[in-house]
Amino acid sequence: MRTCRAPRLRLICFPHAGGSAGFFRSWAALVPDDVELLAVRYPGREDRFAESPARHMADLAEPIAQASMKLDDTPLALFGHSMGATVAFEVTARLADAPTAVGPAALFVSGRPGPGKTRSRHLADATDDRLVEDLLAMGGTSAEVLANPELRELFLPVIRADYRLLDAYRSPVPPPALAVPVVAYYGAEDGHVDEDGVNAWSAVTRSGFAARSFPGGHFYLEQHAAALVTDLFTHLDTNTSTPGSAMPAPKTPRRP
Template structure:
Protein backbone atom coordinates (compact mmCIF):
# COMPACT_ATOMS: atom_id res chain seq x y z
CA UNK A 1 0.00 0.00 0.00
CA UNK A 2 1.40 3.42 -0.91
CA UNK A 3 1.98 6.13 1.63
CA UNK A 4 -0.71 8.35 0.07
CA UNK A 5 -3.34 5.64 0.37
CA UNK A 6 -2.15 4.92 3.91
CA UNK A 7 -2.47 8.58 4.90
CA UNK A 8 -5.97 8.77 3.48
CA UNK A 9 -7.01 5.73 5.52
CA UNK A 10 -5.53 7.11 8.76
CA UNK A 11 -7.18 10.49 8.19
CA UNK A 12 -10.52 8.93 7.32
CA UNK A 13 -13.74 8.70 9.22
CA UNK A 14 -12.36 7.02 12.34
CA UNK A 15 -8.99 8.68 12.93
CA UNK A 16 -7.76 12.22 13.36
CA UNK A 17 -4.09 12.52 12.47
CA UNK A 18 -2.40 14.72 15.09
CA UNK A 19 1.15 14.24 13.85
CA UNK A 20 2.25 12.62 10.60
CA UNK A 21 5.71 11.32 9.83
CA UNK A 22 6.98 11.14 6.27
CA UNK A 23 8.51 7.74 7.03
CA UNK A 24 6.72 6.35 10.09
CA UNK A 25 8.25 3.40 11.85
CA UNK A 26 5.22 3.15 14.16
CA UNK A 27 1.83 4.74 14.77
CA UNK A 28 0.44 5.56 18.22
CA UNK A 29 -3.37 5.53 18.23
CA UNK A 30 -5.10 7.10 21.24
CA UNK A 31 -8.58 6.20 22.48
CA UNK A 32 -10.40 8.97 24.43
CA UNK A 33 -12.31 8.65 27.69
CA UNK A 34 -16.11 8.68 28.08
CA UNK A 35 -17.33 12.05 26.87
CA UNK A 36 -13.91 12.72 25.38
CA UNK A 37 -12.81 13.40 21.82
CA UNK A 38 -9.77 13.12 19.61
CA UNK A 39 -8.69 16.69 20.38
CA UNK A 40 -7.89 15.62 23.96
CA UNK A 41 -4.55 14.32 22.65
CA UNK A 42 -3.57 17.26 20.44
CA UNK A 43 -0.88 18.43 22.89
CA UNK A 44 0.92 15.10 22.52
CA UNK A 45 2.19 16.07 19.05
CA UNK A 46 5.38 17.55 20.47
CA UNK A 47 5.94 14.57 22.77
CA UNK A 48 6.35 11.82 20.17
CA UNK A 49 9.40 11.40 17.90
CA UNK A 50 9.45 12.48 14.29
CA UNK A 51 9.51 8.89 13.02
CA UNK A 52 6.11 8.17 14.59
CA UNK A 53 2.55 8.96 13.52
CA UNK A 54 0.16 10.10 16.23
CA UNK A 55 -3.58 9.67 15.70
CA UNK A 56 -6.69 9.61 17.88
CA UNK A 57 -9.99 7.82 17.42
CA UNK A 58 -12.87 10.06 16.35
CA UNK A 59 -15.87 8.81 18.30
CA UNK A 60 -19.21 9.61 16.64
CA UNK A 61 -21.49 12.25 18.13
CA UNK A 62 -18.83 14.86 18.96
CA UNK A 63 -16.56 17.47 17.39
CA UNK A 64 -16.38 17.04 13.60
CA UNK A 65 -18.57 13.92 13.85
CA UNK A 66 -21.21 15.68 15.91
CA UNK A 67 -24.04 14.74 13.54
CA UNK A 68 -23.15 11.04 13.48
CA UNK A 69 -25.30 8.92 15.84
CA UNK A 70 -23.45 7.90 19.02
CA UNK A 71 -22.51 4.27 19.39
CA UNK A 72 -24.88 1.94 21.25
CA UNK A 73 -22.59 -0.93 22.27
CA UNK A 74 -18.93 -1.87 22.50
CA UNK A 75 -19.18 -3.91 19.32
CA UNK A 76 -20.83 -0.94 17.59
CA UNK A 77 -17.67 1.06 18.32
CA UNK A 78 -14.83 -1.48 18.35
CA UNK A 79 -15.78 -3.32 15.13
CA UNK A 80 -15.41 -0.37 12.72
CA UNK A 81 -12.30 0.95 14.49
CA UNK A 82 -10.67 -2.47 14.10
CA UNK A 83 -11.58 -2.52 10.40
CA UNK A 84 -10.10 0.95 10.00
CA UNK A 85 -6.88 -0.20 11.67
CA UNK A 86 -6.63 -3.18 9.36
CA UNK A 87 -7.13 -0.92 6.34
CA UNK A 88 -4.50 1.63 7.37
CA UNK A 89 -1.41 0.06 5.84
CA UNK A 90 1.34 -2.02 7.40
CA UNK A 91 2.89 0.42 9.88
CA UNK A 92 3.25 -1.15 13.37
CA UNK A 93 0.61 0.08 15.81
CA UNK A 94 0.62 1.02 19.47
CA UNK A 95 -2.64 1.71 21.35
CA UNK A 96 -3.14 4.05 24.29
CA UNK A 97 -6.60 4.18 25.88
CA UNK A 98 -7.72 6.23 28.87
CA UNK A 99 -10.70 5.28 31.06
CA UNK A 100 -13.44 4.04 28.71
CA UNK A 101 -10.83 4.28 25.97
CA UNK A 102 -8.79 1.57 27.69
CA UNK A 103 -11.65 -0.90 27.25
CA UNK A 104 -12.23 0.18 23.65
CA UNK A 105 -8.51 -0.17 22.84
CA UNK A 106 -8.48 -3.62 24.44
CA UNK A 107 -11.51 -4.75 22.44
CA UNK A 108 -10.04 -3.42 19.19
CA UNK A 109 -6.81 -5.28 20.03
CA UNK A 110 -8.78 -8.50 20.48
CA UNK A 111 -10.37 -8.02 17.07
CA UNK A 112 -7.01 -7.44 15.40
CA UNK A 113 -5.67 -10.60 16.99
CA UNK A 114 -8.73 -12.58 15.90
CA UNK A 115 -8.19 -11.31 12.35
CA UNK A 116 -4.66 -12.69 12.40
CA UNK A 117 -3.00 -9.28 12.43
CA UNK A 118 0.32 -8.89 14.22
CA UNK A 119 0.63 -5.13 13.65
CA UNK A 120 -0.19 -4.19 17.25
CA UNK A 121 3.08 -4.15 19.18
CA UNK A 122 1.96 -2.59 22.50
CA UNK A 123 -1.21 -1.86 24.45
CA UNK A 124 -1.12 0.94 27.02
CA UNK A 125 -4.20 1.30 29.26
CA UNK A 126 -4.86 4.13 31.67
CA UNK A 127 -7.29 5.10 34.41
CA UNK A 128 -9.29 1.90 34.14
CA UNK A 129 -9.97 -1.22 36.14
CA UNK A 130 -9.32 -4.43 34.23
CA UNK A 131 -12.17 -6.03 32.26
CA UNK A 132 -14.56 -7.79 34.60
CA UNK A 133 -13.60 -5.60 37.56
CA UNK A 134 -16.00 -3.06 38.98
CA UNK A 135 -15.04 0.59 38.79
CA UNK A 136 -16.49 3.45 40.81
CA UNK A 137 -19.41 3.44 43.22
CA UNK A 138 -22.16 4.27 40.71
CA UNK A 139 -23.73 2.10 38.04
CA UNK A 140 -23.40 3.93 34.68
CA UNK A 141 -26.64 2.32 33.50
CA UNK A 142 -28.75 3.90 36.23
CA UNK A 143 -27.15 7.34 36.53
CA UNK A 144 -29.31 10.33 35.70
CA UNK A 145 -28.07 13.17 33.48
CA UNK A 146 -27.62 15.29 36.61
CA UNK A 147 -25.52 12.58 38.24
CA UNK A 148 -23.42 12.22 35.10
CA UNK A 149 -22.84 15.97 35.05
CA UNK A 150 -21.81 15.89 38.70
CA UNK A 151 -19.40 13.03 38.13
CA UNK A 152 -17.84 14.63 35.06
CA UNK A 153 -17.22 17.76 37.12
CA UNK A 154 -15.73 15.77 40.00
CA UNK A 155 -13.42 13.76 37.76
CA UNK A 156 -12.25 16.83 35.88
CA UNK A 157 -12.71 15.47 32.38
CA UNK A 158 -14.66 18.33 30.83
CA UNK A 159 -14.02 21.98 30.18
CA UNK A 160 -15.44 24.14 32.95
CA UNK A 161 -17.30 26.26 30.39
CA UNK A 162 -19.10 23.19 29.06
CA UNK A 163 -20.33 22.34 32.54
CA UNK A 164 -21.42 25.89 33.35
CA UNK A 165 -23.24 26.60 30.07
CA UNK A 166 -26.60 24.81 30.10
CA UNK A 167 -27.14 25.06 26.34
CA UNK A 168 -23.68 23.67 25.62
CA UNK A 169 -24.18 20.89 28.15
CA UNK A 170 -27.43 19.88 26.48
CA UNK A 171 -25.54 19.53 23.21
CA UNK A 172 -22.88 17.35 24.83
CA UNK A 173 -24.96 15.10 27.07
CA UNK A 174 -26.28 12.71 24.36
CA UNK A 175 -22.80 11.48 23.45
CA UNK A 176 -21.67 11.39 27.10
CA UNK A 177 -24.79 9.44 28.07
CA UNK A 178 -24.13 7.03 25.19
CA UNK A 179 -20.59 6.47 26.47
CA UNK A 180 -21.81 5.78 29.99
CA UNK A 181 -24.39 3.32 28.67
CA UNK A 182 -21.77 1.61 26.51
CA UNK A 183 -19.34 1.07 29.37
CA UNK A 184 -22.15 0.01 31.72
CA UNK A 185 -23.39 -2.63 29.29
CA UNK A 186 -19.85 -3.75 28.62
CA UNK A 187 -19.06 -4.26 32.28
CA UNK A 188 -22.34 -6.04 32.93
CA UNK A 189 -21.94 -8.43 30.00
CA UNK A 190 -18.19 -9.00 30.03
CA UNK A 191 -17.03 -12.60 29.78
CA UNK A 192 -13.45 -13.82 29.90
CA UNK A 193 -11.76 -14.27 26.55
CA UNK A 194 -8.44 -15.71 25.42
CA UNK A 195 -5.69 -13.30 26.48
CA UNK A 196 -3.90 -11.02 24.07
CA UNK A 197 -0.39 -11.88 23.02
CA UNK A 198 0.74 -8.25 23.25
CA UNK A 199 2.92 -6.48 25.84
CA UNK A 200 0.76 -4.34 28.12
CA UNK A 201 1.40 -1.45 30.50
CA UNK A 202 -1.27 -0.03 32.82
CA UNK A 203 -1.21 3.49 34.27
CA UNK A 204 -3.34 5.18 36.90
CA UNK A 205 -3.50 8.18 39.22
CA UNK A 206 -2.82 7.36 42.84
CA UNK A 207 -5.71 9.60 43.97
CA UNK A 208 -8.20 8.18 41.45
CA UNK A 209 -11.38 7.41 43.38
CA UNK A 210 -12.61 4.90 40.81
CA UNK A 211 -9.60 2.60 40.43
CA UNK A 212 -6.94 1.26 42.75
CA UNK A 213 -3.73 -0.70 42.41
CA UNK A 214 -5.46 -4.08 42.66
CA UNK A 215 -8.05 -3.38 39.97
CA UNK A 216 -5.35 -2.02 37.65
CA UNK A 217 -2.98 -4.94 38.35
CA UNK A 218 -5.74 -7.31 37.20
CA UNK A 219 -5.01 -6.20 33.61
CA UNK A 220 -2.14 -8.71 33.81
CA UNK A 221 -4.69 -11.48 33.21
CA UNK A 222 -5.64 -9.88 29.86
CA UNK A 223 -2.31 -10.67 28.21
CA UNK A 224 -0.06 -13.70 27.89
CA UNK A 225 2.86 -11.37 27.16
CA UNK A 226 4.69 -9.01 29.52
CA UNK A 227 2.80 -6.72 31.90
CA UNK A 228 3.88 -3.68 33.90
CA UNK A 229 2.11 -0.87 35.74
CA UNK A 230 2.94 2.59 36.96
CA UNK A 231 1.13 5.21 39.00
CA UNK A 232 1.34 9.01 38.92
CA UNK A 233 0.32 11.69 41.36
CA UNK A 234 -3.21 12.93 40.73
CA UNK A 235 -6.72 11.68 40.19
CA UNK A 236 -8.59 10.19 37.28
CA UNK A 237 -7.20 12.74 34.82
CA UNK A 238 -3.63 12.64 36.16
CA UNK A 239 -2.43 12.62 32.52
CA UNK A 240 -3.40 16.26 32.05
CA UNK A 241 -0.58 17.26 34.40
CA UNK A 242 1.80 14.43 33.58
CA UNK A 243 1.59 14.09 29.79
CA UNK A 244 5.36 14.54 29.18
CA UNK A 245 6.29 11.96 31.81
CA UNK A 246 3.57 9.56 30.74
CA UNK A 247 4.46 9.67 27.05
CA UNK A 248 8.17 9.38 27.81
CA UNK A 249 7.46 6.33 29.97
CA UNK A 250 5.31 4.53 27.42
CA UNK A 251 7.77 5.27 24.61
CA UNK A 252 10.56 3.90 26.78
CA UNK A 253 8.63 0.68 27.37
CA UNK A 254 7.50 0.08 23.77
CA UNK A 255 8.51 -3.03 21.90
CA UNK A 256 11.44 -2.56 19.48
CA UNK A 257 10.48 -1.04 16.14
CA UNK A 258 10.08 -3.45 13.28
CA UNK A 259 12.84 -3.14 10.70
Protein backbone atom coordinates in the same frame (compact mmCIF):
# COMPACT_ATOMS: atom_id res chain seq x y z
CA MET B 1 -3.17 14.59 14.71
CA ARG B 2 0.42 14.22 13.53
CA THR B 3 1.55 12.56 10.33
CA CYS B 4 4.98 11.73 8.96
CA ARG B 5 6.13 10.37 5.61
CA ALA B 6 7.64 7.05 6.71
CA PRO B 7 6.67 6.34 10.34
CA ARG B 8 8.34 3.55 12.25
CA LEU B 9 5.23 3.35 14.46
CA ARG B 10 1.65 4.58 14.62
CA LEU B 11 0.21 5.40 18.02
CA ILE B 12 -3.60 5.35 18.07
CA CYS B 13 -5.27 7.10 21.03
CA PHE B 14 -8.76 6.41 22.34
CA PRO B 15 -10.51 9.08 24.44
CA HIS B 16 -12.60 8.71 27.59
CA ALA B 17 -16.40 8.71 27.91
CA GLY B 18 -17.70 11.99 26.55
CA GLY B 19 -14.21 12.76 25.25
CA SER B 20 -13.00 13.62 21.80
CA ALA B 21 -9.91 13.12 19.68
CA GLY B 22 -8.86 16.67 20.50
CA PHE B 23 -8.04 15.55 24.03
CA PHE B 24 -4.75 14.20 22.66
CA ARG B 25 -3.83 17.24 20.57
CA SER B 26 -0.98 18.25 22.91
CA TRP B 27 0.67 14.84 22.41
CA ALA B 28 1.68 15.81 18.87
CA ALA B 29 4.58 17.81 20.30
CA LEU B 30 5.59 14.98 22.65
CA VAL B 31 5.92 11.91 20.43
CA PRO B 32 9.17 11.24 18.50
CA ASP B 33 9.49 12.72 15.02
CA ASP B 34 9.22 9.33 13.32
CA VAL B 35 5.97 8.36 15.07
CA GLU B 36 2.55 9.06 13.57
CA LEU B 37 -0.06 10.08 16.13
CA LEU B 38 -3.70 9.24 15.43
CA ALA B 39 -6.75 9.73 17.64
CA VAL B 40 -10.14 8.08 17.28
CA ARG B 41 -13.20 10.22 16.64
CA TYR B 42 -16.17 8.45 18.18
CA PRO B 43 -19.60 8.97 16.56
CA GLY B 44 -21.68 11.77 18.04
CA ARG B 45 -18.91 14.34 18.46
CA GLU B 46 -16.55 16.62 16.50
CA ASP B 47 -16.96 16.10 12.74
CA ARG B 48 -19.18 13.07 13.46
CA PHE B 49 -21.64 15.08 15.54
CA ALA B 50 -24.59 14.25 13.27
CA GLU B 51 -24.08 10.50 13.86
CA SER B 52 -25.76 8.66 16.72
CA PRO B 53 -23.38 7.50 19.47
CA ALA B 54 -22.61 3.78 19.53
CA ARG B 55 -24.98 1.71 21.64
CA HIS B 56 -22.83 -1.39 22.04
CA MET B 57 -19.09 -1.94 22.32
CA ALA B 58 -18.96 -4.01 19.13
CA ASP B 59 -20.58 -1.13 17.23
CA LEU B 60 -17.66 1.03 18.31
CA ALA B 61 -14.73 -1.39 18.25
CA GLU B 62 -15.41 -3.27 15.03
CA PRO B 63 -15.27 -0.30 12.59
CA ILE B 64 -12.15 1.02 14.33
CA ALA B 65 -10.48 -2.38 14.03
CA GLN B 66 -11.41 -2.64 10.35
CA ALA B 67 -9.93 0.81 9.66
CA SER B 68 -6.80 -0.04 11.66
CA MET B 69 -6.23 -3.23 9.66
CA LYS B 70 -5.61 -1.07 6.61
CA LEU B 71 -2.59 0.44 8.39
CA ASP B 72 -0.70 -2.83 8.24
CA ASP B 73 2.53 -1.45 6.79
CA THR B 74 3.75 -0.14 10.16
CA PRO B 75 3.50 -1.44 13.74
CA LEU B 76 0.58 -0.04 15.73
CA ALA B 77 0.44 0.78 19.42
CA LEU B 78 -2.87 1.59 21.08
CA PHE B 79 -3.45 3.87 24.07
CA GLY B 80 -6.84 4.30 25.72
CA HIS B 81 -7.92 6.31 28.73
CA SER B 82 -10.91 5.37 30.91
CA MET B 83 -13.65 4.13 28.53
CA GLY B 84 -11.02 4.40 25.81
CA ALA B 85 -8.97 1.71 27.57
CA THR B 86 -11.79 -0.79 27.10
CA VAL B 87 -12.34 0.26 23.48
CA ALA B 88 -8.59 -0.03 22.79
CA PHE B 89 -8.56 -3.50 24.38
CA GLU B 90 -11.46 -4.67 22.21
CA VAL B 91 -9.80 -3.27 19.09
CA THR B 92 -6.47 -4.87 20.01
CA ALA B 93 -8.15 -8.25 20.47
CA ARG B 94 -9.61 -7.97 16.97
CA LEU B 95 -6.30 -6.90 15.46
CA ALA B 96 -4.43 -9.69 17.20
CA ASP B 97 -6.75 -12.23 15.56
CA ALA B 98 -6.55 -10.65 12.11
CA PRO B 99 -4.23 -12.05 9.41
CA THR B 100 -2.34 -8.77 8.97
CA ALA B 101 1.34 -8.39 8.16
CA VAL B 102 2.12 -6.43 11.32
CA GLY B 103 0.35 -7.14 14.62
CA PRO B 104 -0.14 -4.67 17.47
CA ALA B 105 3.13 -3.71 19.13
CA ALA B 106 1.62 -2.85 22.52
CA LEU B 107 -1.59 -1.97 24.33
CA PHE B 108 -1.56 0.88 26.87
CA VAL B 109 -4.56 1.19 29.18
CA SER B 110 -5.14 4.11 31.53
CA GLY B 111 -7.60 5.03 34.26
CA ARG B 112 -9.67 1.86 33.93
CA PRO B 113 -9.79 -1.36 35.98
CA GLY B 114 -9.09 -4.56 34.11
CA PRO B 115 -11.69 -7.17 33.12
CA GLY B 116 -13.80 -8.38 36.01
CA LYS B 117 -12.95 -5.37 38.19
CA THR B 118 -15.12 -2.66 36.68
CA ARG B 119 -18.24 -1.54 38.55
CA SER B 120 -21.10 0.36 36.97
CA ARG B 121 -21.98 3.64 38.67
CA HIS B 122 -25.35 3.83 36.88
CA LEU B 123 -24.99 7.48 35.94
CA ALA B 124 -26.55 7.26 32.47
CA ASP B 125 -29.98 8.11 33.86
CA ALA B 126 -28.87 10.40 36.68
CA THR B 127 -30.24 13.91 36.87
CA ASP B 128 -28.32 16.60 35.02
CA ASP B 129 -27.18 18.11 38.32
CA ARG B 130 -25.93 14.76 39.63
CA LEU B 131 -24.11 14.03 36.38
CA VAL B 132 -22.50 17.47 36.28
CA GLU B 133 -21.42 17.09 39.92
CA ASP B 134 -19.71 13.80 39.13
CA LEU B 135 -18.00 15.18 36.02
CA LEU B 136 -16.66 18.17 37.91
CA ALA B 137 -15.33 15.91 40.66
CA MET B 138 -13.51 13.69 38.16
CA GLY B 139 -12.07 16.56 36.11
CA GLY B 140 -11.32 16.35 32.42
CA THR B 141 -14.39 18.37 31.40
CA SER B 142 -14.23 22.13 31.30
CA ALA B 143 -16.25 23.76 34.08
CA GLU B 144 -17.14 26.47 31.58
CA VAL B 145 -18.74 23.88 29.29
CA LEU B 146 -20.79 22.41 32.12
CA ALA B 147 -21.86 25.85 33.34
CA ASN B 148 -23.08 26.91 29.88
CA PRO B 149 -26.68 25.68 29.37
CA GLU B 150 -26.36 25.45 25.58
CA LEU B 151 -23.05 23.57 25.64
CA ARG B 152 -24.27 21.32 28.44
CA GLU B 153 -27.34 20.46 26.39
CA LEU B 154 -25.04 19.25 23.62
CA PHE B 155 -22.53 17.46 25.85
CA LEU B 156 -24.62 15.57 28.40
CA PRO B 157 -26.47 13.32 25.90
CA VAL B 158 -23.12 12.17 24.51
CA ILE B 159 -21.71 11.19 27.87
CA ARG B 160 -24.98 9.53 28.87
CA ALA B 161 -24.75 7.43 25.71
CA ASP B 162 -21.17 6.45 26.53
CA TYR B 163 -22.16 5.51 30.08
CA ARG B 164 -25.00 3.35 28.75
CA LEU B 165 -22.56 1.62 26.43
CA LEU B 166 -20.27 0.87 29.37
CA ASP B 167 -23.17 -0.34 31.52
CA ALA B 168 -24.13 -2.79 28.77
CA TYR B 169 -20.58 -4.00 28.17
CA ARG B 170 -19.49 -7.36 29.51
CA SER B 171 -15.82 -8.24 29.27
CA PRO B 172 -15.07 -11.68 27.81
CA VAL B 173 -14.83 -14.53 30.31
CA PRO B 174 -12.17 -15.72 30.41
CA PRO B 175 -10.39 -12.74 28.88
CA PRO B 176 -8.28 -13.46 25.80
CA ALA B 177 -4.57 -13.96 26.44
CA LEU B 178 -3.19 -11.62 23.80
CA ALA B 179 0.28 -12.02 22.33
CA VAL B 180 0.63 -8.27 22.87
CA PRO B 181 2.45 -6.55 25.76
CA VAL B 182 0.17 -4.53 28.05
CA VAL B 183 1.07 -1.52 30.21
CA ALA B 184 -1.47 -0.06 32.64
CA TYR B 185 -1.43 3.47 34.10
CA TYR B 186 -3.54 5.18 36.72
CA GLY B 187 -3.69 8.18 39.02
CA ALA B 188 -2.66 7.36 42.57
CA GLU B 189 -5.57 9.43 43.92
CA ASP B 190 -8.17 8.11 41.49
CA GLY B 191 -11.11 6.93 43.56
CA HIS B 192 -12.40 4.71 40.74
CA VAL B 193 -9.22 2.72 40.04
CA ASP B 194 -6.99 0.95 42.52
CA GLU B 195 -3.91 -1.25 42.33
CA ASP B 196 -5.93 -4.46 42.34
CA GLY B 197 -8.06 -3.24 39.44
CA VAL B 198 -5.01 -2.14 37.48
CA ASN B 199 -3.25 -5.46 37.94
CA ALA B 200 -6.31 -7.27 36.56
CA TRP B 201 -5.11 -6.19 33.10
CA SER B 202 -2.29 -8.72 33.44
CA ALA B 203 -4.85 -11.44 32.68
CA VAL B 204 -5.34 -10.25 29.10
CA THR B 205 -1.75 -10.84 27.93
CA ARG B 206 0.70 -13.68 27.66
CA SER B 207 3.39 -11.34 26.42
CA GLY B 208 4.35 -9.24 29.41
CA PHE B 209 2.66 -6.76 31.75
CA ALA B 210 3.79 -3.64 33.54
CA ALA B 211 1.99 -0.94 35.52
CA ARG B 212 2.71 2.54 36.79
CA SER B 213 0.91 5.16 38.84
CA PHE B 214 1.22 8.92 38.57
CA PRO B 215 0.27 11.57 41.14
CA GLY B 216 -3.26 12.84 40.66
CA GLY B 217 -6.80 11.69 40.11
CA HIS B 218 -8.70 10.23 37.19
CA PHE B 219 -7.29 12.77 34.74
CA TYR B 220 -3.72 12.62 36.02
CA LEU B 221 -2.53 12.54 32.39
CA GLU B 222 -3.44 16.19 31.85
CA GLN B 223 -0.73 17.24 34.31
CA HIS B 224 1.72 14.47 33.44
CA ALA B 225 1.39 14.14 29.66
CA ALA B 226 5.11 14.53 28.96
CA ALA B 227 6.17 11.99 31.58
CA LEU B 228 3.46 9.58 30.46
CA VAL B 229 4.44 9.75 26.78
CA THR B 230 8.09 9.31 27.73
CA ASP B 231 7.17 6.19 29.68
CA LEU B 232 5.16 4.81 26.75
CA PHE B 233 8.22 4.97 24.55
CA THR B 234 10.52 3.32 27.09
CA HIS B 235 8.36 0.26 26.40
CA LEU B 236 7.82 0.83 22.70
CA ASP B 237 11.46 1.45 21.87
CA THR B 238 12.31 -2.03 23.10
CA ASN B 239 9.30 -3.73 21.53
CA THR B 240 8.47 -2.27 18.14
CA SER B 241 11.34 -4.07 16.46
CA THR B 242 9.86 -7.38 17.58
CA PRO B 243 6.13 -6.91 18.21
CA GLY B 244 4.77 -9.17 20.89
CA SER B 245 8.04 -9.52 22.76
CA ALA B 246 7.75 -9.71 26.49
CA MET B 247 8.14 -6.94 29.03
CA PRO B 248 9.00 -7.44 32.68
CA ALA B 249 6.05 -7.69 35.06
CA PRO B 250 6.73 -5.85 38.32
CA LYS B 251 4.99 -7.19 41.38
CA THR B 252 3.41 -3.84 42.18
CA PRO B 253 2.83 -0.68 40.16
CA ARG B 254 5.88 1.53 40.29
CA ARG B 255 5.65 5.20 41.16
CA PRO B 256 7.44 8.09 39.49
